[in-house]
Amino acid sequence: MITVLIVDDEALVRAGIRMILAPVDDIEVVAEAADGAEALAAIDRDRPDVVLMDVRMPGMDGLTALRETLRRPAPPQVIMLTTFDMDEYVHGALHAGAAGFLLKDTPPRDLAAAVRTVAEGHAMLAPSVTRRLIDAYSGQPPVVGREARQRLAALTPRERDVIAAVALGLSNSQIAGRLGMTETTVKAHVSRSLTKLGLSNRVQLALLVRDAESG
Incomplete structure (x- = not known):
């Protein structure tokens, strides 16, 4: 069973993601958090395998929480979620150590697949994010x-x-x-x-x- 923590400042978004993952047999949502600080506490308490982390949150944002998460021993895999596919967030998250980067309008089937992919140690990027990375690296x-x-x-x-x-x-x-x-x-x-x-x-x-x- 792959255990998941959902981190987003909007309760409706958290509920929506939970509903998407609830019917999936091999995935269990073990906790939710509304900001980065709550996420770190939940990671220490519940030891999830995968964290779905919103990038933009009040208080401690997702990028800061990501960096703090990866300083922990045996940290979970972290997929960053956002409504924006802006380069600054993509590069910041991936260079900080995110295992994946998905947009919030990702189809439900693809979200479950992404959780499985990163749980196995592989990278997972939204197609639009992949295209931006290729374009960016052609001009380094x-x-x-x-x-x-x-x-x-x-x-x-x-x-x-x-x-x-x-x-x-x-x-x-x-x-x-x-x-x-x-x-x-x-x-x-x-x-x-x-x-x-x-x-x-x-x-x-x-x-x-x-x-x-x-x-």
Whole structure:
């Protein structure tokens, strides 16, 4: 069972998300929160697997709560939710360590799929968000690319091969098949790469690879 915390300052939005997820057999909403501070308390108390976090909230906003969440030991996966697909929120959330970014008008079926996807350790982005990221990274200044390549130099050639495949959106099993290794070895390479680079998840790895390929 995948346990979920819903964080949004609007009670109707929380109720709507709960209603969408309630019939899903393998997902259970264990708590709700109206702002970032309540979310942190609920995370400590209920230990959810996945947090659906609104970006714009009074008091502690979603980005601040995201950063505080990821400082905790064994933090949950966090999907950021918003009515806006503005670049500043997308980049801020993903670089901070969000596992996904969805718009609030995401179809119910896709919302449940997103929860499952991030619970398995994969990234999940709304199609419009993905398009904006691709457009943004095509125009990154050269210095960004140089700095990213310098960071990646700390990895072994095999680790770089693995995270390049991660940046393509491949699963561990797909990477294993492509590179001729076991899934366990792939997971080990990803884990070591995250540690060496000081990153939180596969989304950040993918963004760093994209940075290195720009400029």
